[in-house]
Amino acid sequence: MSINNFGRDIKALRTKRKIGSRELSRLIGKAETYISQLERGLIKKPDYNTAYDIMKHLKFTESNIEGFLYNFHQIKSPKRIESEADEVANWEEKRAAEIEEFLSQGQEEDNIVQEYPLNKFEKKKNNIESEWMLELIRNLERKNDEIKVELSFNIDKNAQIFEHVIYNLHSLLISMRKDRENFNFFVELFENDLSTLSKESKEEILKTVKHVREKH
Structure with a gap:
């Protein structure tokens, strides 16, 4: 276990x-x-x-x-949970306001002939998308930092056991830049939350990987 x-x-x-x-x-x-x-x-x-x-x-x-x-x-204090909920609420409120402003601006541009209306429309649209993208990037960067902390912990505490894990993970990640097949494999594998699998499912996956490895 x-x-x-x-x-x-x-x-x-x-x-x-x-x-x-x-x-x-x-x-x-x-x-x-x-x-x-x-x-x-x-x-x-x-x-x-x-x-x-x-x-x-x-x-x-x-x-x-x-x-x-x-x-x-990832055990959060009540204060941190409340703070994160406030951040989400503030972000949602801000995004709703931006969308309303965008839609309102679009309606005005339909009614009033302006110079280069398409450029203004595209600029407004890009502003909304960039806010969303920036928030996504910030969230991913936080997760990336947590991954680094956890990997560093295991390297420090379980170096011998973890050696092959790090080398193989490094090999797969580096290969993805040139090998689209490896990229697709990595993405499809981790689109699933593997931590929620049952013990039997995990053992079945490991058995399959071991079998394939032995064949090669």
Whole structure:
């Protein structure tokens, strides 16, 4: 059974600090088996307050806990969730206003003969599309930063195991610039959320890949 990242990290930190799993469970006000279940992956992701209490009792500086939970494990504080919801609401409101302005401008240009109306129409359209594209790019860049953090963590903690993963990922990514088939394969593979697959499905995929590799 695979162990989720947070449970794995908690086990490493708890062992280093010589705190028993039952003792830590009691310190955070949970059943004695809670930490053991978390470390074994039976609890996929705890709520923020529980995760915060765990890190606090593992002697982490409280001012650093929120950043660690978000950057390494995507466990968001209520404050961050509220802030992100506000950002989305503000963006949606701004975009709706831009679309309304665009449609209104288009109606005015239908009624009034102006010099180079097509150019103005295209310029307005491009402004709306660029706002949307910029937001998409910002979101993707944030995700890319999170991927880098997670890869760096595994390189640091599991270098020998992770060596082939990095080399093979690098080979596939670099080849995509010249090989459209590899590009299409990569895109179609990761259009799916592989983390949600059942254990049986994951084992079937690995079995198929291993079989193909052995044939070649």
